[in-house]
Amino acid sequence: MANVSISTVSRVLNNPDLVAxxxxxxxxxxxxxxxxxxxxxxxxxxxxxxQTLGVIIPDISNLFYAEVxxxxxxxxxxxxxxxxxxxxxxxxxxxLASVKVLSEKQIDGIVITSEPIYPDSYELxxxxxxxxxxxxxxxxxxxxxxxxxxxxxxxxxxxxxxxxKGHKRIGMISGSTLDPISGLPRIQGFMRALRTHGLEATPxxxxxxxxxxxxxxxxxxxxxxxxxxxxxxxxxSSDERALGAISYLHENRIQVPEQVSVIxxxxxxxxxxxxxxxxxxxQPLYQMGFQAVRKLDQLINGKQLEELxxxxxxxxxxxxxxxxxxxx
Amino acid sequence: MANVSISTVSRVLNNPDLVAxxxxxxxxxxxxxxxxxxxxxxxxxxxxxxQTLGVIIPDISNLFYAEVxxxxxxxxxxxxxxxxxxxxxxxxxxxLASVKVLSEKQIDGIVITSEPIYPDSYELxxxxxxxxxxxxxxxxxxxxxxxxxxxxxxxxxxxxxxxxKGHKRIGMISGSTLDPISGLPRIQGFMRALRTHGLEATPxxxxxxxxxxxxxxxxxxxxxxxxxxxxxxxxxSSDERALGAISYLHENRIQVPEQVSVIxxxxxxxxxxxxxxxxxxxQPLYQMGFQAVRKLDQLINGKQLEELxxxxxxxxxxxxxxxxxxxx
DNA sequence: AATGGTCATGAAAAGCTTTTCATGACAAAT
DNA sequence: ATTTGTCATGAAAAGCTTTTCATGACCATT
Numbered sequence: 216m217a218n219v220s221i222s223t224v225s226r227v228l229n230n231p232d233l234v235a236x237x238x239x240x241x242x243x244x245x246x247x248x249x250x251x252x253x254x255x256x257x258x259x260x261x262x263x264x265x266q267t268l269g270v271i272i273p274d275i276s277n278l279f280y281a282e283v284x285x286x287x288x289x290x291x292x293x294x295x296x297x298x299x300x301x302x303x304x305x306x307x308x309x310x311l312a313s314v315k316v317l318s319e320k321q322i323d324g325i326v327i328t329s330e331p332i333y334p335d336s337y338e339l340x341x342x343x344x345x346x347x348x349x350x351x352x353x354x355x356x357x358x359x360x361x362x363x364x365x366x367x368x369x370x371x372x373x374x375x376x377x378x379x380k381g382h383k384r385i386g387m388i389s390g391s392t393l394d395p396i397s398g399l400p401r402i403q404g405f406m407r408a409l410r411t412h413g414l415e416a417t418p419x420x421x422x423x424x425x426x427x428x429x430x431x432x433x434x435x436x437x438x439x440x441x442x443x444x445x446x447x448x449x450x451x452s453s454d455e456r457a458l459g460a461i462s463y464l465h466e467n468r469i470q471v472p473e474q475v476s477v478i479x480x481x482x483x484x485x486x487x488x489x490x491x492x493x494x495x496x497x498q499p500l501y502q503m504g505f506q507a508v509r510k511l512d513q514l515i516n517g518k519q520l521e522e523l524x525x526x527x528x529x530x531x532x533x534x535x536x537x538x539x540x541x542x543x
Numbered sequence: 544m545a546n547v548s549i550s551t552v553s554r555v556l557n558n559p560d561l562v563a564x565x566x567x568x569x570x571x572x573x574x575x576x577x578x579x580x581x582x583x584x585x586x587x588x589x590x591x592x593x594q595t596l597g598v599i600i601p602d603i604s605n606l607f608y609a610e611v612x613x614x615x616x617x618x619x620x621x622x623x624x625x626x627x628x629x630x631x632x633x634x635x636x637x638x639l640a641s642v643k644v645l646s647e648k649q650i651d652g653i654v655i656t657s658e659p660i661y662p663d664s665y666e667l668x669x670x671x672x673x674x675x676x677x678x679x680x681x682x683x684x685x686x687x688x689x690x691x692x693x694x695x696x697x698x699x700x701x702x703x704x705x706x707x708k709g710h711k712r713i714g715m716i717s718g719s720t721l722d723p724i725s726g727l728p729r730i731q732g733f734m735r736a737l738r739t740h741g742l743e744a745t746p747x748x749x750x751x752x753x754x755x756x757x758x759x760x761x762x763x764x765x766x767x768x769x770x771x772x773x774x775x776x777x778x779x780s781s782d783e784r785a786l787g788a789i790s791y792l793h794e795n796r797i798q799v800p801e802q803v804s805v806i807x808x809x810x811x812x813x814x815x816x817x818x819x820x821x822x823x824x825x826q827p828l829y830q831m832g833f834q835a836v837r838k839l840d841q842l843i844n845g846k847q848l849e850e851l852x853x854x855x856x857x858x859x860x861x862x863x864x865x866x867x868x869x870x871x
Numbered sequence: 872a873a874t875g876g877t878c879a880t881g882a883a884a885a886g887c888t889t890t891t892c893a894t895g896a897c898a899a900a901t
Numbered sequence: 902a903t904t905t906g907t908c909a910t911g912a913a914a915a916g917c918t919t920t921t922c923a924t925g926a927c928c929a930t931t
Binding site for chain 2: 916917918919920
């Protein structure tokens, strides 16, 4: 339509100053008229780059991940990428299948959240030769970049916070010791804080539920309270667990925080909406997502990473669910 | 490596029975050995199909959308598709840009959530000639398939529910009348229920906040209570609004539901975690997402849609935030 | 024995772009 | 006037598949 070759059109799109002004304008006009848009598949085929990243996530409907993804999405937008999100329902087979599909679609890299990296996963990454970054998880065995919080220390800090508020009989609703990512480290941090401050850590003070859902956490609090009724504070290893615990306490007319204090973990948006508002260990969820994608982008572009394993700082977000026993 | 032509390899992958058994096995072995995976870009280029769908969403970190996306993701998985998710932060320019990028990436279709369809959007869809489905929104002007709930009726039902529980002085925390999707219809339903049951609807009984966030809703409740202190029940037009309202009431020692009842809207997972647990108008969020993607898939595959505009049924999820005044 | 048909396979085009290389025009410099 | 260099442009290959068409081998039928 503009009486030029395909090459020239391509140049107008990628290097406009290489083509004479009159032709350029004619071409631009034709593009407008014909409603032409370049085909990213063909481009990807040549450049071996699709400007698309994959995200493997266990459960998008979980507020925790929702906020992490938000950060990822913003970061991706900033670096001109799109995100394909694969919900894997905590199923290793589905996870591997997703990685394979993403790789076939020639995405430029993948960020994997929350899961420990098993040898079969690593083997697959190696085979596919695809850049990987871990968010809210890490791997000590393999050299994979990661962005997360120091869970052991965070749990330590949460427990110490309760101790500083005068609590001596502290219970914990924890994840599974078999979960090396957000289960075990938090338990270890809890134990260490107790030990450091000369408090006894008998088996009665902790209840373990792999499932972090509200209803199970309600049950967990019930059982914990039954076997450890003298407790004055509870460290729940996620906000949802804390809310389940609070729900049980409310229903049994146990005042929070007057009678029992509760501290959570994560600082999802829910934490600010409960009654009483939840004091919790805050993770920079948005930032973790943001940084993970940024790191992936650097990795893809062959830039030197500042650090392989990034540990972002956590803090205690003080609200109204913990009472200072020293004061009154 | 297997001493065969490219065509034969292709056949093994797509039509295995067209190739002789011995060669087939040799090829399969070579594929294994070489770690070969087909390139979806090249495939997409030929078939004009990428098995990838786009999702335009205003805010992924919002629990409402998180659950809708979960349904979309499951549905996509079922039909062999992946989802590219674009967070648009409620910015029309960014929205249009996202649609353009998705189209360049040759995705097979897009589902758009929650936004009204403006003429410029529609014009773009037409130009790009791309299948579109609307989720949690619809368009009366244009012939675009949609999946949503009847908001006017749902609001009517919520209000009538309160009336049946004996409430006569009912306030509302609403969205903006300028929002034709989830703002105005809910207000209209509220008004209609009042009218139908012979209750007066003065301007004092409603407070309007375009922003649905918790903090603003706290403020909204404060103002509503100030100008309408006789109210015995509040219809909050989202769960987050309801939680903000409850927070204000709690802090001012107004018992929920003993003194003031609150009903929400959406039935996000938060609703079951608050204290008291929130009675709310439930939307089938997961199902809406699921059906929207299913509909898009049908549209793409040229199947006849059962209906252009699907209205899914809502219901009242009874929990503990509404008191029946008739009883005591 | 000759013809027709089936079947497995390979060659090549097409899908859409980018990029390299070649070409020819023109200006400038000797 | 001739050479050198610059610049705009086009042709063609490459990226990786799928699919159509052609080919040749082999079997079966008359």
